[in-house]
Amino acid sequence: MRTEQETLKAFISCVASYLPENVLTNEQLAMEYPEWSVEKIYEKTGIRSRHIASANETCSSMAVNSAKNLFDKNNVLPEQIDYILLCTQSPDYLLPTTACIVQHELDIPTTAGALDFNLGCSGYVYGLSLAKALIESKQAKKVLLLTSELYSRYINHNDKSVRTLFGDAATATLIEGKLSQTEYIHGFQFGTDGKGARNLIVPHGGSKYPMSNDSRLETEDASGNKRSLSNLYMNGAEILTFSLKTVPKSVGKILESANLKQENIERVIFHQANKFMLDKLRIKTGFTEEQFLISYEDYGNTVSSSIPLGIEKAIKQGKLKNGDKVLVCGFGVGYSWAGCVVEW
Structure with missing residues (x-):
């Protein structure tokens, strides 16, 4: 039974990811940088391995794969999505918007909104904020929040200061709304x-x-x-x-x-x-x-x-x-x- 206190509240329904098959290990890096041992790389970073996108992978293809993983594992249909938010600093092109390419590849309805936003490490939280606003203002019912990053495309192979740290990955988060007294x-x-x-x-x-x-x-x-x-x-x-x-x-x-x-x-x-x-x-x-x-x-x-x-x-x-x-x-x-x- 609905109470007067219940209002539409956004919540995270499910999360999935896509990781490139190529894996760059500390052992591989140590072979390229003889002055840094496997132990030294791990001691400095705490990282044992990182996934690196292959030459034919793109921001959009990784985002699409993460979304498909979310759809398949959680019985979500593309036609249910009415807004796409894509956070990336490595888009396919300067223009057009990568989220538009993702909409087409996923066969999400053309009635859906879609936009990119350029933020890095803080971007996921900003995306949650945008999704919450869209849902609780009743502009959207199911928001697909995607993150897709290929920093490896910007990294010089002879720069161990960043190559040892960064990996490539994409994620998909479905944010929905329900009547509740709880702020999710x-x-x-x-x-x-x-x-x-x-x-x-x-x-x-x-x-x-x-x-x-x-x-x-x-x-x-x-x-x-x-x-x-x-x-x-x-x-x-x-x-x-x-x-x-x-x-x-x-x-x-x-x-x-x-x-x-x-x-x-x-x-x-x-x-x-x-x-x-x-x-x-x-x-x-x-x-x-x-x-x-x-x-x-x-x-x-x-x-x-x-x-x-x-x-x-x-x-x-x-x-x-x-x-x-x-x-x-x-x-x-x-x-x-x-x-x-x-x-x-």
């Missing part, structure tokens, strides 16, 4: 600080600095890493400083906004950057090892896909049950950060 996705907090934009960047390839002959000229840094202006550059020390300063404050604001305390949170899933950063963040935020879930060992840093991959892994391992409150927080490139509480 809430406590949102967002943050932006563009002064850190140059600390994680692909300098050339956009409209400001289009590709040119200069874009492909390689330089070597003090650590022997080679890259060009068309490759990914990361200032790891600055990213770490930013994360350790920003994330703990954001977590406090999320809990306050959700009217919760740390002990009310069953699980915590942060953006899976690397072991060193996450170990420090867990200590600074005060969560226990039991609360704090990790998934970077087998995937590496998969940017916007890292949080949903963590959710999917927790489901498979039986670490999420109905009623669990999960605090999720993404942070990085932009600088951009965002977090919220998801009730399972």
Whole structure:
């Protein structure tokens, strides 16, 4: 029986992923970088392997595969989807929108909305916010939130500073609505600080600095890493400083906004950057090892896909049950950060 307090609330219905078949292991990397042993790579990153897209894979093909996995495993039909949100920083083209290509490939009705949004490590939380708004304002009933990242396309093979960290992956999340008194996705907090934009960047390839002959000229840094202006550059020390300063404050604001305390949170899933950063963040935020879930060992840093991959892994391992409150927080490139509480 419906009560006066029941209103339409968005919730996560199911999550699935797609991982490229190609796997780059620490053993392979150690053969290419003799100065770094298998043990040293793992000690520095906490990562054992990462999936790398093959030459014929694209942002759209990976997103499509993740959506098909979600449809097949959860008896969802493409015609039920009425909105596609695709988070990526490695789109198929500068234009058209990759979400439009995905709509066609999945045979989702032409009445569906579809858009890309360009965000990295914070993107999944932003996507949850957009999906919640669409559903609770009754603009959509079933939103397909996709993340698809191929950072490997931007990485110079002679740059071990980032090649050891990043992996490729795509995920699909179905967000629906139901009448309830419970807030299933809430406590949102967002943050932006563009002064850190140059600390994680692909300098050339956009409209400001289009590709040119200069874009492909390689330089070597003090650590022997080679890259060009068309490759990914990361200032790891600055990213770490930013994360350790920003994330703990954001977590406090999320809990306050959700009217919760740390002990009310069953699980915590942060953006899976690397072991060193996450170990420090867990200590600074005060969560226990039991609360704090990790998934970077087998995937590496998969940017916007890292949080949903963590959710999917927790489901498979039986670490999420109905009623669990999960605090999720993404942070990085932009600088951009965002977090919220998801009730399972």
